[in-house]
Amino acid sequence: MTERGLFSRRGLLAGGAALLAGPAIGTALAQSVAEVDIAIIGGGAAGIAAGLRIAQAGRSHVLLEAGERLGGRARTDTAFGLPVDLGTASFGRAGSGLASAAGAAGLPVSGLPGDRLYVDGHPASESAYDGFSAALGRARRDIVTAADAGRDVAVARVLPPPGPWSALAAARLGPLALGKELDALSTLDLALRDVPPDDATSPLGVGALIEALGAGLNRQTHATVNLITNSGRYHTLSIAGQRTTIRARAIVLAVPAPVIAAGAIRFNPVLPPRLLAAFRAFPAGTLEQVGFLLPGNPLELEPDEGVLASRDGTAPGARLRGRINGSDLHVLTFGGAPARAIAEKGEAAALELARAFLDRAFGGGVGEAVREVVASRWSADPLFRGAMASAMPGQGALRRLFGDPVQNRIFLAGEYTSLTDWGTLAGAFASGEVAAAKALRVVGGPA
Ligand SMILES: Cc1cc2nc3c(=O)[nH]c(=O)nc-3n(C[C@H](O)[C@H](O)[C@H](O)COP(=O)(O)OP(=O)(O)OC[C@H]3O[C@@H](n4cnc5c(N)ncnc54)[C@H](O)[C@@H]3O)c2cc1C
Known part of the structure; x- marks a missing residue:
């Protein structure tokens, strides 16, 4: 070998x-x-x-x-002295051959908490969670209904009329999950997709786990x-x-x-x-990861907690995973247009976007604490595109x-x-x- x-x-x-x-x-x-x-x-x-x-x-x-x-799109780099996944950072364990292979090889896999919601800079109320999951459920139902009726059209065309949570639900289904806007996604393709939620990661880094296999x-x-x-x-x-x-x-x-x-x-x-x-x-859609240190846990997150944020009924463009392995390392996943800017322009653009996201999602001042970032550029790499x-x-x-x-x-x-x-x-x-x-x-x- x-x-x-x-x-x-x-x-x-x-x-x-x-x-x-x-x-x-x-x-x-x-x-x-x-x-x-x-x-x-x-x-x-x-x-x-x-x-x-x-x-x-x-x-x-x-x-x-x-x-x-x-490892491919599962890649663990070292940044700020810590392992950081700049490709996928999680996967669904349910019934997966991957989780079994990792177990058989004695490689550590750990559980992930669910996503937390922030609304207008504050942790969301229970009713906000209900509103958001109902909006997601309605969007999924309409996508499946269209596909069942033989209508393979842009997902954006079959969504329910806009409501308070529709922007965040659209972002969660499109740019933040698949790196594309809903007008570029097929109802049939999305209706057939039935993936278990990502509930696992590895303290080694998911890329390091795949490489070890x-x-x-x-x-x-x-x-x-x-x-x-x-x-x-x-x-x-x-x-x-x-x-x-x-x-x-x-x-x-x-x-x-x-x-x-x-x-x-x-x-x-x-x-x-x-x-x-x-x-x-x-x-392919465009998703890029941006890693940075946020000392002192200003967002009061649990280790590895995910955060989705909504501000004035809009979705600020990224999903946060905080306190990786309990450290000060945080990673933002950008999808769609901002991710394309990161792929084209690199870390200077990533730093600006990360600061702007943090300020918009959580309030002024949080973004200033970010001094330096590492960022992926999957869309600019000819081996991935x-x-x-x-x-x-x-x-x-x-x-x-x-x-x-x-x-x-x-x-x-x-x-x-x-x-x-x-x-x-x-x-x-x-x-x-x-x-x-x-x-x-x-x-x-x-x-
Ligand atoms: C930023 C980001 C976030 C993601 N988040 C998640 C997530 O949260 N959950 C999830 O489940 N998935 C996620 N994914 C998707 C997941 O990473 C991929 O589905 C998975 O890693 C793809 O594996 P693969 O083996 O199909 O392809 P790859 O991992 O891309 O492997 C293909 C390999 O082929 C090599 N190659 C290319 N051309 C040649 C050639 N000519 N000759 C030889 N080798 C070649 C490449 O270098 C690469 O190593 C994410 C992906 C990205 C980019």
Whole structure:
């Protein structure tokens, strides 16, 4: 198992794979071909889950990750001397293979408190919680009713008439959850989404947890796959800047949907036009995280508590998670337009937006305490190109296509391939397990 450069012969040979020598290394034509049963492209939650399933079945594999480490959109960095998740920071435990895998690996998972509501700078009354959940419930009901009636239109078009909580409910369903406004989301796609609430995190950081799950796999980082060729009985993978190509009997393709839509990986022969059209109908939303210290607990939050805020009946644009692991670290998740500004302009814009959010949500003065921020830029990174992929209005039915095999041997995995858990970490993990099971059938099952 290696982090960088050519992956190990020993790992490849496990399970009967062969490393085939090409022309002598050192000549201008130096090239070699490695053979595996199953190649996995993309080392996020989906790729790692696939790798674990394939390794368990005793089949040879290699996990090819373009970035410098595994984890993908689950990424824990260190800031202010503390671990901070700049991708997903939580996941739903209920029935999730991810929670089971973490438990089996002895990795710590802890519970999360629910969200607290702040209204006009103050903790909300019980009746405010009732009003907000009723507004959310009505919006969800109308989305499902439209989808059931065969109306796959923009979610904004079917929402109930505006009420006191409609702005916050709209923000919770759209920009703060999926990084898009409701006029860019499909009723059918949203109606099919049925995810358990995020109730778990890890004191290690969720990114560190996912990375640790992949630590035992035969993997290569800094390995950007740029061409997949159907060579008859196997597929051949080319990696940018490397002479070694990889022959695989099956492939789990676990890179983000917008990466495929952008043509960053070429296919020979090309992908079926219907599938390509589906990728283009699922642009990613924009979510960016901004982490900062807020000493002295001025908002009187419990460790890891989430906060949604409403001011003058509007939604101030971010969701706060306070006192990460009981520390002074707080993280704001911005969605939609402000998140796009952060992705484009970086931390200077993030600092300004964080201060403005805190002042607007909680009252003047809170924002001033923030001196420095760290911020993600997922939408500006060519390996991700956004947060999660969701259907444009009218295109929700196309998500099913991502479950079909491509050229008989390529199986798509990743958050966007799940019909009901799309856009989530646990859904991405489950999709990797499903794709691995299909790939294993192609190579004849467990060794
Ligand atoms: C800011 C933010 C907040 C989020 N919040 C939540 C949340 O609260 N709850 C929740 O459940 N989910 C959340 N998510 C979504 C969750 O993070 C994703 O659904 C999940 O991590 C996706 O996993 P994946 O394996 O499908 O893709 P990824 O994790 O994106 O993995 C794909 C991998 O493919 C690699 N790659 C790309 N191109 C190539 C190539 N050519 N060759 C090789 N490798 C390549 C990438 O580097 C990446 O590592 C959030 C996401 C973001 C960005």
